Amino acid sequence: MTGTLYLLPTRLGASAWQLVLPAESREIACRLRHFVVENAKTARASLKWLEHPVALRELVIEQLPEPLKPVDIERLLAPLQAGNDLGLMSEAGCPGVADPGALLVRRAHELDIAVRPLVGPSSLLLALMASGLDGQRFAFHGYLPQREPERSKRIVELEKESRQKRQTQLFIETPYRNQALFDALTSACEAETLLCVATDLTLASETIATRRITDWRQRRPASADFSRRPTVFLLFSAG
């Protein structure tokens, strides 16, 4: 009998687990002894936060190597083949979503290993719900180019695609570049395009606002509002 590969979401920041995880997701995490994680240090902190009942030194915590080679994947999945359950965990949010680890899951399917995703926080999903933008069609694009003019060119492309497909566009940025991305968005987009800025989701400092570009230009947030805080940007052009 092979084990089950559990996909374990974790916190997005400092909040009690009762705020962001169902009791079942936490209980399953606490039963596991084998973990594959994006970052070992963050994972140990997450397991403490979950009040995992076993001493951390007695748990097997393997970090995903970068790049992830086929030989690594076989090694990391070995506990499953030996009949143990295994938990895959990211630094924050849901494993495999805007995150590494998907190749491990893909290989598990090839090996007919059961894969079970657990409910937990995803900044992308929470931002989409809270934005009020179209949730019937949406796309996540990861990071935009860092430099100009490539960044503004890409923003205009995404705005045009949003209008043509009636699709909400989601993207993220490294927190210290949030302000620069915001400035590029308010410069490059049309006045009536809707922009949602969703910061510190699930935290006490959470802020979410959706405004027309023309309104953002007149009510520019202070730099401190999101310049070093995890933020999801969402754009929708009704055309």
Added chain:
Amino acid sequence: MTGTLYLLPTRLGASAWQLVLPAESREIACRLRHFVVENAKTARASLKWLEHPVALRELVIEQLPEPLKPVDIERLLAPLQAGNDLGLMSEAGCPGVADPGALLVRRAHELDIAVRPLVGPSSLLLALMASGLDGQRFAFHGYLPQREPERSKRIVELEKESRQKRQTQLFIETPYRNQALFDALTSACEAETLLCVATDLTLASETIATRRITDWRQRRPASADFSRRPTVFLLFSAG
């Protein structure tokens, strides 16, 4: 003081709330007296499932009219303006994601009403995590055309776009048409394209499998496997 608009996820099927909702999401739902819901009957069943402490007849449960006119939106948001908190709830999963209700949230932002999304189950997000397909870039397309040749034409377009953008494509179908969609996918797609079929997420009957089209052709699921069960389809072509 205006109230807060809470976005309340609900169950995807028959499972205890402890499996799919953080204690905090349930507690907030239990403190609310005003709800706007996709379907009043389903919402009452959801509130019973959550063990809401107040008798259902004492709660204000308003159903989202279809179509949703501006005058309806103002009326539905009135409790917030009067200082009451309000919960928005879909038939299943997360409000505003592949669901109505987004326009209500959009108007709340215009009125500077605080919007707070709560953590809960989303079949799209769970399917994406569990598929092992690329989570760095993905798009949800809603429903594909029902008829041929439009449906197969659209499938081929999505496959091509997946290859060009390295983007995972998500879509859904009315459950009784799942089999027909599956057949169209295995006919229209290329042999090496990856297809994930994720059924009954979070339920005891949950099944999730990712295979190459050529493998699906040789291991066709029985019709009963998903023909009338909620299913998310995900497609990825590495090209």
